[in-house]
Amino acid sequence: MRIWFNKTFSSISSIFYNLRQAKDVGQLTIIASHTNAYAPALGAAHEAYVEPSGLVGAAYLGWCLKFCQEQRIDLFWVAKEARYLSNHKEKFAQIGTKLLVVATSEVLGLLNNKGVFYRSLPPEVALTMENISVRTKEEFDQAVAELSQRHASLCVKPAVSIYGLGFRILDTTQASITHLLQGIEYQIPLDELRAGMEKTPVFPELLIMENLNGHEWSVDCVGRQGQLICAIQRRKLAKGLGQVIDNDAEIQGMVERLTLHFQLNGIFNIQFKLGAQGPRLLEINARPSGGIGMACLAGVNLAELVLKSLESEVVAVPPIQYGRRVSELNAPVLLEAAS
Numbered sequence: 001m002r003i004w005f006n007k008t009f010s011s012i013s014s015i016f017y018n019l020r021q022a023k024d025v026g027q028l029t030i031i032a033s034h035t036n037a038y039a040p041a042l043g044a045a046h047e048a049y050v051e052p053s054g055l056v057g058a059a060y061l062g063w064c065l066k067f068c069q070e071q072r073i074d075l076f077w078v079a080k081e082a083r084y085l086s087n088h089k090e091k092f093a094q095i096g097t098k099l100l101v102v103a104t105s106e107v108l109g110l111l112n113n114k115g116v117f118y119r120s121l122p123p124e125v126a127l128t129m130e131n132i133s134v135r136t137k138e139e140f141d142q143a144v145a146e147l148s149q150r151h152a153s154l155c156v157k158p159a160v161s162i163y164g165l166g167f168r169i170l171d172t173t174q175a176s177i178t179h180l181l182q183g184i185e186y187q188i189p190l191d192e193l194r195a196g197m198e199k200t201p202v203f204p205e206l207l208i209m210e211n212l213n214g215h216e217w218s219v220d221c222v223g224r225q226g227q228l229i230c231a232i233q234r235r236k237l238a239k240g241l242g243q244v245i246d247n248d249a250e251i252q253g254m255v256e257r258l259t260l261h262f263q264l265n266g267i268f269n270i271q272f273k274l275g276a277q278g279p280r281l282l283e284i285n286a287r288p289s290g291g292i293g294m295a296c297l298a299g300v301n302l303a304e305l306v307l308k309s310l311e312s313e314v315v316a317v318p319p320i321q322y323g324r325r326v327s328e329l330n331a332p333v334l335l336e337a338a339s
Contacts, residue, residue, distance in 0.1 A: 005077045114161075135202055147210060168188040221259065
């Protein structure tokens with residue numbers, strides 16, 4: 001089987017390594033492409049190619065169809081332009097290529113905007129932290145005043161972001177110079193944020209939320225059209241102490257219901273954090289997480305499960321080794337340009 005991974009995050013290299021270790025899935029050829037010829041993950045594939053820069057929508061679809069034909073792609077594991085390409089599965093099927101996408105175009109759009117996502121999520125499926133959407137300083141002040149009555153600490157985050165970019169805890173006691181001198185991360189002085197808003201009357205949607213102070217879980221999952229095949233929970237410890245393979249029943253239940261509700265497929269990641277009332281859903285990432293390699297140290301090759309789920313109705317899942325403490329080491333690599 002020839003499997004193509006188009007442009008995505010560098011963490012995809014963990015999937016490549018796991019596919020190389022997969023058993024009983026036949027001969028695999030891993031093909032990767034990226035607009036950056038020196039993208040580190042390309043070195044972990046059997047074949048590497050450079051994608052043309054700037055292609056989106058119909059132009060990118062045309063290029064992908066041509067690439068699949070020329071390279072005889074059996075399975076296209078989609079990352080870039082997944083929303084658009086997912087609407088054209090039949091065009092790839094006509095040339096003998098199967099598309100693997102995490103969800104429908106509509107669901108992918110929903111997951112990308114946390115404001116819309118939180119508002120549309122039924123509480124019987126999963127619980128999120130209390131939050132209010134704002135776009136102006138007046139709305140911001142009102143949201144902070146309202147939420148402060150019920151929560152000791154608040155935080156803010158853009159409705160559209162990745163990797164936690166823009167997340168800040170609202171600091172009501174210290175100035176930014178203190179943050180700078182003491183190296184305080186992920187906090188922002190409330191008064192200084194409000195002052196900045198004076199110069200920006202209207203801004204992209206922000207979410208004002210209760211700040212959850214407990215443990216965080218990253219759950220790496222394999223699903224098949226809404227059926228959860230496997231979920232490995234990684235509970236994050238203090239910096240330098242690694243992560244623990246966990247088995248929280250409440251989180252497992254939410255993962256199963258979320259997978260069914262959104263008809264999730266392939267490999268995806270769901271984030272949770274502990275609050276005063278229990279674990280709360282943070283987000284669903286429609287891609288392999290940066291720490292998926294650590295999850296597989298629990299004794300389950302998640303990439304292998306995906307391939308087996310495409311071929312067989314019944315997929316045997318090895319027992320998860322709960323309680324293992326895992327971490328990662330950085331390794332230097334020599335970068336060579338792809339063709």
